[in-house]
Amino acid sequence: MTKVQKIQLSSSRDIPFDKLVLSQANVRRIKAGVSIEELAEDIARRTLLQSLTVRPVLDADGAPTGMFEIPAGGRRYRALERLVKQKRLARNAPVPCVVREVGLAEEDSLAENVQRAPLHPLDQFRAFQALREKGKSEEEIAAAFFVSAGVVRQRLRLAAVSPRLLEVYAEDGLSLDQLMAFTVNPDHERQEQVYDALSRTYSREPYQIRRLLTEGAVRASDRRAQFVGAAYEEAGGAIMRDLFQGDDGGWLQDPALLERLVVERLDLEAEALRAEGWKWTEAAVTFPYGHTLGLRRLSGDIVALSDEEVATRDALKAEYERLEETWAETEDLPVEVDERFGEIEAALEALQDRPVLYAAEDVARAGVFVSIDAGGGLHVERGFVRPEDEAPPAAEPGAEADGGSADDDGAESEHDRAAAPVAAGEPDEADEGLRALPDRLVAELTAHRTLALRDALAGDPHIAFVAALHALCLKLFYRFSADTCLEMDAKSAGFAAQAPGLAETASARAVEARHHAWADHLPKEPAELWETLGGWEDDSRQALFAHCVALTVNATIEPYNRRPKAIAHADRLAEVLRLDMAAAGWAPTAGTYLGRVTKARILLAVREAKGAAAASRIEAFKKDDMVAEAEQLLAGSGWLPEPLRTSGLPADVKTAAAANEPVVDPDDATAEADDHSAAPHAHAAE
Secondary structure, X not given: XXXXXXXXXXXXXXXXXXXXXXXXXXXXOOOOOOOHHHHHHHHHHHOOOOOEEEEEEEOOOOOEEEEEEEEEOHHHHHHHHHHHHOOOOOOOOEEEEEEOOOOOHXXXXXXXXXXXXXXXXHHHHHHHHHHHXXXXXXXXXXXXXXXXXXXXXXXXXXXXXXXXXXXXXXXXXXXXXHHHHHOOOOOHHHHHHHHHHHXXXXXXXXXXXXXXXXXXXXXXXXXXXXXXXOHHHHOOOOEEOOOOOOOOOOEEOOHHHHHHHHHHHHHHHHHHHHOOOOOEEEEOOOOOOOOOOOOEEOOOEEOOOOHHHHHHHHHHHHHHHHHHHHOOOOOOOOHHHHHHHHHHHHHHHHHHOOOEEOOHHHHOOOEEEEEEOOOOOEEEEEEXXXXXXXXXXXXXXXXXXXXXXXXXXXXXXXXXXXXXXOOOOOOOOOOOOOOOOOHHHHHHXXXXXXXXXXXXXXXXXXXXXXXXXXXXXXXXXXXOOOOOOOOOOOOOOOOOOOOOOHHHOHHHHHHXXXXXXXXXXXXXXXXXXXXXXXXXXXXXXXXXXXXXXXXOOOOOOEOOEOOHHHHHHHHHHHHHHOOOOOOOOOOOOXXXXXXXXXXXXXXXXXXXXXXXXXXXXXXXOOHHHHHHHHHHHHOOOOOOOHHHOOOOOOHHHHHHHHOOOOOOOOOOHHHHHHHHHOHHHHHHHO
């Protein structure tokens, strides 16, 4: 029987630090891994956990010199050297070493680095978990391994994933990014359900895992969550957090609790408003676009600034100007200066946002809408009068009992009094006084006058424009007003079918803000409107006219009212205005388009925007998965469905839209539109 030769291990011994030198045979040349500084601190905390590999240094005759070189363990030597320089370790402190005399020094160095197996990430996660279970806090673990407490929390969260999924990860069945995605929801049963569901599909992207794990939850960035704030957690509500990427505050797991808290707070706010004397309050999370259509809005009196507020405003403006002058040449402002700029701007904005006072009799017949704005703040719209709550028009004193020829608002003009009809059956002979003109004669005379007015107005485009603007304003800004002889009508159609969030689109906000700005600068009484418009400059009247005409646009295609000729004109109008719906803010999402069309339509959209290859990759997906993937692919592409496309856009504009880049109109139409959107404030200043 052959005798097996026993292996003899290299001897080990303690060698004074000052007898050690680095070897040029060390194969490690590139800096990698833990820094020398961190390694030195770890040795100071735990001492040296691994011996150095050394070889005797020989002289020219091959005799030992008493010094030893280090072919393997150079980083540990440098860490010890750092501690010696810091006088935290004696220069002759004994260092445990393995002494090698056979073979090559380069082979020792290479073997030590190549044969070492790195720690699997899962082992690190579980090690952190074991330390936590043994009483170490997250901060203590972080300090011991020179990482942040956030990194420790991430590792602990990974270790807390379902054991079944951890085993799959250990066998390389899941990537680290996928495992991170599973940490969003701590429910092991739900994690395994999602894993099983995704195992049968081709889509296993981390975002898809997160989407499935957070189904039914409410984003913390949702207006409802922002509205109730900390009350949700105080009421026992749980929040799922993603520690590995931005989650905007996480996901609220109890939608029913959130809804109850929202309703309770809205009711409290509405009750407080009812105490102001309003006839009614209506509260909802959001109201559809055009919810005030058909209601008259009260015009109250803006409370002027007090002397103290004026002084405060002037002082803030002066400070703002001083800061601007001081820091005008500085690109990066100090934090405290930047914060002060923000504080001044907020204070000036608060002073500018003045309260409005309404007459008590108006408050008694009007109401308030209470909702939540996009940022989660309370949104209050005061002073809306329903048609049934309007006060009946007061009859003018002295008006005839049979109604005579009084105006619709009860006032009589000079022509009305002169044209008062002759009562039937009256004698023809004249009385002592003047008698009213016969109805027939009045009709004949005013017919002549009407034709003469038409002819005169046609010859004066300037007055014709003002008269048309006057009529439009009466229809769109005042209710039940008959203060015009022009038989023009202006309708601003509502929208029976509304996509979610229509009222918060950029276009809706711009139209609403512009309308309110004009309304604030028009007189309260329609009888004063003509004089007001006559005193404005032409550019102000033109901007108001454009706003009024714009409110009458209706390009909606409804199943019961196709209106092909009107839609053809809307298309032509879009071409002339170079309307780009992608630049206007519309984007294809699950809610706006993708989740409401067939799979064939989804694939067509992806094919048009990203090419056939991208469409083929998602062709086998289920509908929900296809919608989610398509939304990611189409984000920022500028793709539009057929009803939103403008065929007249030139090729350069279409290309820029597809790249989601701003388009500069050669005719500067965009700049012109911006000027008009700001017109109410500029013209009011004039």
